[in-house]
Amino acid sequence: MKSLAISFLSGLVFALGLGISGMTRPVKVIGFLDFFGRWDASLALVMITAVAVYFAAWRISARMSAPLDAREFRIPSRGQIDLQLVSGAAMFGAGWGLGGFCPGPAITSLASGAPAVLVFVAAMAAGMRLHQLLVARRAQAPARASVLSPAADS
């Protein structure tokens, strides 16, 4: 119960931060990405201060044996920089520049009631689902491949 309350409050404060910072406004996002036009540097400051706070929290967490309200830290392992990471980030950036929304601000902005946000979020959910379905299909593929594989004949 406590963990649900903390997650809820964290989401709430996160949304306030997104709204106050300008991240929920495509005009600010697109202005930030418009390096070759009239660049609006504001969102660089969002990242700088957010990283500064989180960096401190990260250093504190390194001295903790466990989180305050959970058994263990569940942090992504340091994987490889691969084609999936780079192509995925390139796709995400293209969509971010085209629409002016990334996932957090889009979800937050659903509260505005603007139909455009709903359209974006529905398409975003479809994109995520499509990836999940492709991953699930690929997971089945090797089994099929091994059955059909010529090596199985020998």
Add this chain to the structure above:
Amino acid sequence: MHDFTPVSAALGGVLIGIAAAAMLLFEGRIAGISGIVAGLLKPEKGETGWKAAFVLGLLAGGLLLRAAFPGAYDFGIIRPYSALVAAGLLVGFGTRLANGCTSGHGVCGISRLSPRSITATLVFIASGALVVYLVNHLWGAAVR
């Protein structure tokens, strides 16, 4: 539109940092919003409750903004629906392929000095800048 808003940007960033830090220090989780949303689309046992609570918190914060800080929804630029559909598909698929977005890679990952996250962030900013350049300058879309 090139109104530089350093104070609200910095303050908002601090709130984002505090919110993500709370998830780390209390729950041991990365506040990666694309992963959280995708997790709700394909629920895993024991992983759904906190993700749903976080998204409900985002929506509650969104409603609070609407009441107390309506300027947050002064979008300024609204692309046509066709562009928003393409953008949403790219954001949804791309963030799953890259396993993170602006929050997970851009804030949490960079703070952890993760080479993957630093790479992802540089790539998505560069790719976003390229698309904005193409849309604003080459295609001459009237955006402001």
